[in-house]
Amino acid sequence: MSRWQKTFESNERLFWTFHSMGWAGFALIYYIGSFLHDVRPIWVFIILLNAYAGWLVTIPLRYIFRRARNLSPLKMLGVVLLACYVTALIWAVIKNINYWEIYKHGYRPDAWYMYFTNTINSMIMIGCWSGLYFGIKNFQMLQKEKQNALKASTMAHQAHIKMLRYxxxxxxxxxxxxxxxxxxxxxxxxxxxxxxxxxxxxxxxxxxxxxxxxxxxxxxxxxxxxxxxxxxxxxxxxxxxxxxxxxxxxxxxxxxxxxxxxxxxxxxxxxxxxxxxxxxxxxxxxxxxxxxxxxxxxxxxxxxxxxxxxxxxxxxxxxxxxxxxxxxxxxxxxxxxxxxxxxxxxxxxxxxxxxxxxx
The missing domain is CATH 3.30.565.10 (Histidine kinase-like ATPase, C-terminal domain)
Structure with missing residues (x-):
């Protein structure tokens, strides 16, 4: 069995693989998108720092969502939205600190909406992460149901043949x-x-x-x-x-x-x-x-x-x-x-x- 097959058959490995690849992809896309903005090593460091912070703060969402799946649809939706908002807020604060304290050396804008915009962007990113999480989970469940149905069909087929023989x-x-x-x-x-x-x-x-x-x-x-x-x-x-x-x-x-x-x-x-x-x-x-x-x-x-x-x-x-x-x-x-x-x-x-x- 290949390493990739083992990865896809293990939920634990699959999560950490996609989780890490996703945030690495975020850092790469963010860097390419802002290439003309700044190419200094300090900017690359800020991007990597933000990606690492996102990698850390979204880990608890996995365990929250896992428990939320056992709730009624309405309660699950409420828990998911609240968890996403709190996570996005924490990530936005970390990004603001990284940007204004490290990159801008303490300079802060007078306009409050600059902070608000960063929170909205964080919500969008966390929402995408959550959507991918539930999408992959649902896909896994469908595949498992198909495998169980196929296994049941195969067992019934074999039992039928044995019945005919005996x-x-x-x-x-x-x-x-x-x-x-x-x-x-x-x-x-x-x-x-x-x-x-x-x-x-x-x-x-x-x-x-x-x-x-x-x-x-x-x-x-x-x-x-x-x-x-x-x-x-x-x-x-x-x-x-x-x-x-x-x-x-x-x-x-x-x-x-x-x-x-x-x-x-x-x-x-x-x-x-x-x-x-x-x-x-x-x-x-x-x-x-x-x-x-x-x-x-x-x-x-x-x-x-x-x-x-x-x-x-x-x-x-x-x-x-x-x-x-x-x-x-x-x-x-x-x-x-x-x-x-x-x-x-x-x-x-x-x-x-x-x-x-x-x-």
Whole structure:
């Protein structure tokens, strides 16, 4: 973090920086404006002395204004005006002393309005200082409110994505536990034990990976293989899986658990309906700047209207679409088509983003 960033993030540093720069700027502008009046070192000394006095007398205003902000608008206005007037009066007296006693060596004008004019000028300067103070404070408050609103929106967005992700698991978990229970009743303890181990590894992967983050496709495929091994215990020879993952895709980043609901959907509506020969084909390839993912089955098919399955009553495909929308906005494609010769094919297109390699 740079020094300037630290300054702007600290109210204390920000105040002293702007406070000092403001009065330094006042001295510079005053000197340039009166350059033709006098260029002697004594005049420069008076200008610096007046600027330093202004720097000192306006410091208490910060603490007065800070307390005044907690008052009602009318009381706050009264306190601010009174504090500004008293501060301007004190500064005007100091300036008069500096000017007439030091610069003019004791000469004082007979006209009283010369002193009054100096007080008016001081009021204008103190008013500008106060205006800048409240302006910066209000700007900081607005920025903080925007940051809080953005943080709240981001947290809600992440919670929404997590909700969508975690809605996808209950059906699978219920079916798997039923299958394990059946294996135990049939005394197939070794198979049940292997199934419990695979389920444990799969659930660990599912819960450990943040649905907000993306994971390498190779990691996602590893989890899918665990899932499909569990399902193969249920369906035995009725389920065959074909993998066609291009090596160039293995480091591509994908939303965690984005394909599992598609496979679960294919098993539920295709493989479970078939007595034999059920097949699921999973493919991935790079095309230009996009990653193309396909999940197809050879089941009895379904009615597809406007890219949607008419049989879809759950949250699976809807949640996937919403997750992709949340993560990629409009830079994705999600379509449901008829597979040839039979079945359903789901296609996904997302930006091809590669995992960063550690050197």
């Amino acid at each position: 809605q996808l698991n209950p059906h699978f978990l219920f079916n798997t536990l039923n299958a394990i229970s059946t294996l135990i009743l049939l005394k197939e303890n070794e198979t049940a034990e292997a199934m419990v181990s695979r389920l444990s590894n799969f659930l660990r992967y599912s819960l450990d990976n943040d649905p907000i983050k993306r994971v390498p496709l190779s990691q996602e495929v590893k989890a899918l293989r665990l899932y499909l091994e569990i399902e193969k215990v249920r369906f035995d020879d009725r389920l065959e899986v074909e993998w066609d993952i291009e090596p160039s895709c293995e480091d591509a980043l994908v939303p965690s658990m984005i394909l599992q609901p598609l496979i679960e959907n294919a098993i539920k509506h295709a493989i479970s309906k078939m007595e034999q020969g059920g097949r699921i084909a999973i493919s991935a390839r790079i095309f230009g700047n996009d990653l193309l993912l396909d999940v197809a089955d050879n089941g009895p098919g379904a009615d597809i209207k406007d890219g949607q399955l008419s049989r879809e009553k759950g949250v699976g495909l809807v949640n996937i679409r919403e997750r992709l929308q949340s993560l990629y906005h409009r830079n994705f494609a999600f379509s449901v088509e008829h597979n040839q010769p039979t079945g359903v094919r789901v296609r996904l297109r997302i930006p091809s983003e590669l995992k960063e390699c550690k050197l």
